[in-house]
Amino acid sequence: MTKVKICGLKEEQHVKAAKRADAIGFVFAPSKRQVTIEQAAELAKHIPADTDKIGVFVNASLKEIEDTIAGVPLTMVQLHGDEPDELVQAIQVPVIQAFSIRTKEDVGKLKKSQADYILVDAPGTEYRGGSGNVFDWSLLDGADIDPSRLIVAGGLNPGNVHAAIGQTAPYMVDVSSGVETDGRKDTAKIQEFIKQVKDDSMEQTIEKTGFFGKYGGQFVPETLMKAVKELEDAYEAVKEDPEFHKEYHHYLSEYVGREQPLTFAKRMTEALGGPKIYLKREDLNHTGAHKVNNAIGQALLAMRMGKRKIVAETGAGQHGVATATICALFDLECVIFMGEEDIKRQQLNVFRMKLLGARVESVTKGSATLKDAVNEALRYWVSNVEDTHYLIGSALGPHPFPTMVRDFQSVIGEETKRQILDKEGRLPDAILACVGGGSNAIGMFYPFIKDKDVQLIGVEAAGEGVDTDKHAATLTKGTEGVLHGALMKLLQDDAGQVQEAHSISAGLDYPGIGPEHAYLADIGRVEYRSITDEEALAAVISMSRLEGIIPALESAHAIAEAEKQAKTMTADQILVICVSGRGDKDMATYAEKLEGLS
Amino acid sequence: MNRLEQLKSTGNKAFVAYIMAGDGGLDRLKEQVQYLQTAGVTAIEIGIPFSDPVADGPTIEAAGNRALKQGVTLQKVLEELQSWTFQVEIPLLVMTYLNPVLKFGVERFATECGKAGVSGVIIPDLPFEHKQLVQPYVDKEGIKLIQLVTLTTTDARLNDILSEAEGFVYAVTVKGITGSRDEMSEEVKAFMRKVREKSPVPVYAGFGISKSSHVEMLRDDVDGFIVGSAIVEAFNDDRIQEIEPLIHAVTASHSI
Numbered sequence: 001m002t003k004v005k006i007c008g009l010k011e012e013q014h015v016k017a018a019k020r021a022d023a024i025g026f027v028f029a030p031s032k033r034q035v036t037i038e039q040a041a042e043l044a045k046h047i048p049a050d051t052d053k054i055g056v057f058v059n060a061s062l063k064e065i066e067d068t069i070a071g072v073p074l075t076m077v078q079l080h081g082d083e084p085d086e087l088v089q090a091i092q093v094p095v096i097q098a099f100s101i102r103t104k105e106d107v108g109k110l111k112k113s114q115a116d117y118i119l120v121d122a123p124g125t126e127y128r129g130g131s132g133n134v135f136d137w138s139l140l141d142g143a144d145i146d147p148s149r150l151i152v153a154g155g156l157n158p159g160n161v162h163a164a165i166g167q168t169a170p171y172m173v174d175v176s177s178g179v180e181t182d183g184r185k186d187t188a189k190i191q192e193f194i195k196q197v198k199d200d201s202m203e204q205t206i207e208k209t210g211f212f213g214k215y216g217g218q219f220v221p222e223t224l225m226k227a228v229k230e231l232e233d234a235y236e237a238v239k240e241d242p243e244f245h246k247e248y249h250h251y252l253s254e255y256v257g258r259e260q261p262l263t264f265a266k267r268m269t270e271a272l273g274g275p276k277i278y279l280k281r282e283d284l285n286h287t288g289a290h291k292v293n294n295a296i297g298q299a300l301l302a303m304r305m306g307k308r309k310i311v312a313e314t315g316a317g318q319h320g321v322a323t324a325t326i327c328a329l330f331d332l333e334c335v336i337f338m339g340e341e342d343i344k345r346q347q348l349n350v351f352r353m354k355l356l357g358a359r360v361e362s363v364t365k366g367s368a369t370l371k372d373a374v375n376e377a378l379r380y381w382v383s384n385v386e387d388t389h390y391l392i393g394s395a396l397g398p399h400p401f402p403t404m405v406r407d408f409q410s411v412i413g414e415e416t417k418r419q420i421l422d423k424e425g426r427l428p429d430a431i432l433a434c435v436g437g438g439s440n441a442i443g444m445f446y447p448f449i450k451d452k453d454v455q456l457i458g459v460e461a462a463g464e465g466v467d468t469d470k471h472a473a474t475l476t477k478g479t480e481g482v483l484h485g486a487l488m489k490l491l492q493d494d495a496g497q498v499q500e501a502h503s504i505s506a507g508l509d510y511p512g513i514g515p516e517h518a519y520l521a522d523i524g525r526v527e528y529r530s531i532t533d534e535e536a537l538a539a540v541i542s543m544s545r546l547e548g549i550i551p552a553l554e555s556a557h558a559i560a561e562a563e564k565q566a567k568t569m570t571a572d573q574i575l576v577i578c579v580s581g582r583g584d585k586d587m588a589t590y591a592e593k594l595e596g597l598s
Numbered sequence: 599m600n601r602l603e604q605l606k607s608t609g610n611k612a613f614v615a616y617i618m619a620g621d622g623g624l625d626r627l628k629e630q631v632q633y634l635q636t637a638g639v640t641a642i643e644i645g646i647p648f649s650d651p652v653a654d655g656p657t658i659e660a661a662g663n664r665a666l667k668q669g670v671t672l673q674k675v676l677e678e679l680q681s682w683t684f685q686v687e688i689p690l691l692v693m694t695y696l697n698p699v700l701k702f703g704v705e706r707f708a709t710e711c712g713k714a715g716v717s718g719v720i721i722p723d724l725p726f727e728h729k730q731l732v733q734p735y736v737d738k739e740g741i742k743l744i745q746l747v748t749l750t751t752t753d754a755r756l757n758d759i760l761s762e763a764e765g766f767v768y769a770v771t772v773k774g775i776t777g778s779r780d781e782m783s784e785e786v787k788a789f790m791r792k793v794r795e796k797s798p799v800p801v802y803a804g805f806g807i808s809k810s811s812h813v814e815m816l817r818d819d820v821d822g823f824i825v826g827s828a829i830v831e832a833f834n835d836d837r838i839q840e841i842e843p844l845i846h847a848v849t850a851s852h853s854i
């Protein structure tokens with residue numbers, strides 16, 4: 001399976017167009033395609049983690065190369081000058097050494113290279129580093145070069161790349177000018193080039209998908225790959241199917257009670273003395289939170305796939321209740337994994353699930369919270385993959401889950417957009433939502449992502465404070481890592497062990513964050529802040545008394561941050577809060593923590 | 599030459615022993631490896647503990663938790679391997695989830711594995727799709743990245759995976775997680791035959807192999823066996839000598 005490298009990229013749109021490529025090349029040598037380390041680092045934010053980022057150099061010093069490797073960061077280095085063997089060997093990442101080939105003698109030279117990979121190119125005319133001339137591939141015939149080290153470049157384009165692969169069977173093909181129009185990269189040509197290499201090979205069935213920038217992917221055991229791929233295909237199919245959408249919206253309106261109001265919070269607006277505040281009322285959904293939007297979508301999909309058994313994890317119990325409810329509605333068999341700690345915190349929800357006919361399995365391992373419940377649900381899925389659908393509850397997990405959950409929750413943002421345009425004739429200035437795994441937030445934000453004037457703020461749980469070891473502020477404090485099938489941001493120790501999160505709110509008590517949020521944070525489109533247990537509890541009281549709405553503890557995080565945000569805004573502005581759920585499930589916690597309330 | 603490449607040429611069935619590094623303390627790793635080497639195993643897979651081992655069953659997870667309690671990390675295990683002065687004559691493999699590798703640094707992981715004399719690495723949550731994340735770095739060190747195939751691997755996928763397989767292929771015998779099993783189905787036999795027919799490298803069966811009866815059932819369809827939970831349990835209960843018959847059942851040359 002020949003790999004594809006798209007070289008000399010300078011613009012974000014082209015990096016995105018090269019999503020299916022195996023490698024992206026950045027040119028650091030003088031050339032019209034030259035980029036700085038800073039530019040390359042910025043572009044690298046849009047490149048999937050498993051795609052190689054290759055820096056192209058001509059006679060640079062080891063220090064320059066090392067600084068660039070660290071700065072972007074790069075995963076490979078490509079040398080186009082007269083670099084000595086000592087330099088090739090001193091570079092820690094794998095090295096590609098490029099050779100210009102005119103004659104059979106030139107072919108002889110490259111056989112002596114110490115580099116990990118050999119790139120053969122047509123001889124440069126103007127700049128070193130490839131000229132775009134077509135290279136006589138037959139020169140390589142009988143040259144006895146190990147094809148697993150060979151990279152072919154020089155004059156390739158979507159029209160001839162097939163022939164080049166057929167002739168040389170290389171490790172990788174490399175293209176730059178062949179995917180340009182008038183000296184600038186061309187999105188359509190990039191995509192066509194990749195398609196030419198990939199779609200004809202067996203790779204069609206076996207390709208990386210589902211990245212948001214570098215995050216996401218399908219990091220699951222091989223046993224699950226078939227299920228994950230089937231789900232991906234099934235979801236692709238229903239996405240375009242109007243019948244499916246009709247059915248989904250039918251249940252949303254007839255069963256869940258959508259659409260939910262966008263309530264003007266008059267007293268809260270007055271009390272804070274800032275912007276007009278609107279509340280998106282996910283608390284009014286049947287079962288009490290936004291989770292049911294996703295549960296219906298996925299259950300309908302599972303049934304289309306012929307699966308009538310559902311496994312799910314739950315933290316606060318809201319997703320478990322939503323899943324158990326939908327399983328009762330559609331007569332599906334239902335197993336819910338829930339951490340022992342959470343079972344204690346959310347006893348009413350445990351009983352609701354049982355009443356609805358679900359089997360609730362207590363998870364005593366690890367921190368006995370949401371993370372461990374996901375582990376057990378995944379194990380259960382691994383063992384029962386043929387007839388069971390894993391109905392994940394947040395915008396987490398291997399592709400296609402983060403995309404699918406986002407799409408099923410986007411009804412929140414779509415309604416909000418319509419409603420605010422109706423009421424105010426314009427879009428809001430700021431929107432806030434709490435983030436656990438990130439499903440209500442991504443559902444609310446997604447329809448607004450392209451509306452650059454709408455400030456989007458995600459609110460994480462700071463627990464007892466982000467500087468203590470008891471918090472769940474993944475984007476504020478976390479680092480990149482793989483958990484539950486995706487590369488995302490994680491709370492982890494120096495050895496890569498995932499740490500326990502802490503929040504008074506079971507639904508936010510998760511040490512990771514959905515991959516799309518990690519990306520949106522990286523590119524600065526969404527700002528992530530955090531709210532402590534104490535601040536959230538205070539917001540529960542204020543919202544209850546000002547608006548007669550007792551919010552879920554999770555939602556109270558968004559409300560508390562909104563109170564701060566409102567102070568920086570003016571009366572002619574508009575702020576929207578996603579009230580992701582109602583507080584019924586948290587009444588025991590409220591009674592205990594707010595004892596003596598007067 | 600990478601030690602894994604010598605395996606097939608010996609003809610006999612291979613026995614790969616899995617142990618959890620640091621279960622019972624990292625200082626036990628050395629004696630465990632020496633013991634297994636003397637007992638005649640073909641290769642040893644050294645497991646790195648991880649907080650969220652979703653491909654593993656309760657036995658290995660519990661062993662991992664014991665090791666984590668002892669403060670065992672990927673770095674400490676690699677340092678331990680590098681410090682050994684006794685002769686390791688059989689291939690050592692490192693089995694780790696992806697996250698500790700990412701945190702440690704993939705390139706550094708490959709280099710340090712190289713220095714420790716590791717012949718192969720197994721990363722169960724790094725599927726074929728994403729192997730580029732690790733492959734170029736281990737290639738640089740001459741270390742093999744072992745691929746897994748399972749009963750749920752589709753034929754098209756199987757062809758792709760096998761076309762790039764190196765070292766050996768880890769063929770999973772169950773639709774589930776690691777852990778001892780009572781039976782092996784006919785389906786498993788057929789699957790092993792299919793994999794072996796297509797594979798350019800030896801095919802070893804793993805997950806749930808714990809008894810001589812499993813070995814007998816699959817013997818003719820695979821090149822070797824990987825035994826994990828049964829060994830981990832035996833070491834933990836201080837009755838590792840009870841595993842020796844299983845080792846011999848596999849490695850003894852069989853004349854029919």
Ligand SMILES: Cc1ncc(COP(=O)(O)O)c(C=O)c1O
Nearest residue numbers: 318436437438439440507554581
């Ligand atoms: C009411 C409510 N809001 C928010 C969340 C957090 O999840 P997410 O970030 O996926 O919206 C939960 C999770 O249980 C919840 O119950």
